[in-house]
Amino acid sequence: MKIGTVLHPRCYNRDNGSMMTKALEYRDVTFSYGEESAFRMEHLNFSVEEGEFVAVLGHNGSGKSTLARLANGLLTPDRGAVAVFGATLTQKNLFEIRKQVGIVFQNPDSQAVASIVEDDVAFGAENVGLKREEIGKRIDFALRAVGMEEFRTATISRLSGGQKQRVSIAGVLALKPKIMILDESTAMLDPRGRREIVEVVKNLNEKEGITVLMITHFMEEALLCSRAVVMNRGEIVMQDTPEGIFRRGEELLTYNLALPRIGEICNRLRAGGMQVRDSLDVNTLAEEISKCVS
């Protein structure tokens, strides 16, 4: 085994001079799905600090899901490495790392492994060989965190899409992960279900300190994050605060993305000669407009 290749998890952050911990780090990652595939990810460098809530945007096929799957070893880089809290992912520590990085996928109907809520939530915890009492505690904690305590003995197939996804999240939470990745987990839900999930995740980030990487097509959801990144052809092409990203509307269009509708309205008003400042929420924009009308 080579010694000296593992970086210390605590590294110095130049911007604010504080000690920051890198929760997830992609070091010069190159990956492809084989010779025939048109998709390539080359020399990707990207990291997420502990406690961050990062949105990943990009059109279909831009590499968002590949990014997610590389994070817990569902895919392995061809070259380069992925590190979780400083530990480089290898075949040996794969299962340790999967306990730390949970992924929730898109389809609420294809992630359940049991028919009763508590059995489903327990599955992951049982799988890693926890004691029975501990599993019980973990189920309590996970269901409380996603607001599904009263559904503990409910049949999953009779729940709504949003509720099913909350059970999926609870199943991941029962492993007490430090990082949670949502791979378009809200895409198949109705607006109410979407709101439920976003609230639960935001709460986990703020109260439990879980680092979140949220892959989404809904530009509005990205507004809740502390940082947004845009992917295109396996590359990270933009990185900024959500406001910063959406100020660069023209550039977004070149990556086949659109502004959130509210950004588009701001742009159109300005194009029509009304000097409103960029506002990404309804009340701020209404305020801006009301200043301009007599």
Added chain:
Amino acid sequence: MRIVAEHLSYVYNARSPFATKALDDVSLTIEEGEFFGIIGHTGSGKSTFVQHLNGLLRLPSSLKRRKKKDGVVLTVGEFDLTSKKTDFRALRRHVGMVFQYPENQLFAETVFEDVAFGYKNFADKKPERDEVERAVREAITAVGLDYGAVKDMSPFDLSGGQKRRVAIAGVIVTSPEILVLDEPAAGLDPLGKREVMALLHKLKESKCKTVIVVSHDMDEIAENCTNVAVFSDGKVKDVLPPAELFKRTEELFSLGLDVPLTAKLTLALKQRGVEIDCDYTMEDFVAKVLAKRGNVC
């Protein structure tokens, strides 16, 4: 073809402990030529209703010998769906149904075979090769794909948006007069969404006379529909054009539904003493706001 439903009810698992009333005395008319929207939260009966339109769900009176109609009316053009004598096969050729995530239903080895399946399936006798090819070429071209480039490809090698187009082509290949789509833009990226909606407008002008979409996206509804039906608890609460419907913000919120962004802004402006009277499309909203512009800025 005009769609008329009167006093339509439907119960799942009737006469069992799991009986659930999905439709409760629904009356609704959809005129030919409409771009009709159906909204309502999950479980409100939207899907149950649209599945009646091509006989995927059948009324008891069309199935059982002695069952009376009890004043229920359900007609699609000339077809009387309450009657036992109706040719449901012919009906399905006229009413095309695109389900949620239709790309999950692609199955054939090539795009050509996948699209051709619907055509062959609905033909009265085995169609000639030329005839099938003509229909498939027309359908694939109509959904905006290059026939020559994609026909021999596996549908599974296409991108998400392209797969959805192929799935829609597989439905319009029989030239249905009415096209019903359940969440046609769900799960696509923002650009893909716009493309699909633009495609539906194009289809409505060229191939299908009436388009009916079930959607959760109120902005999409406001931008595209001529009329909207609001479902709640198996009942139809309102049938209104978007310009009227989204004035009722409070009512929609109380039904657990959202309103378009333009309606939220209109409401927020009203609270600040600025009245905007728009039809809730982005274009009209911006125009009406700009018209109110003072000399201040």
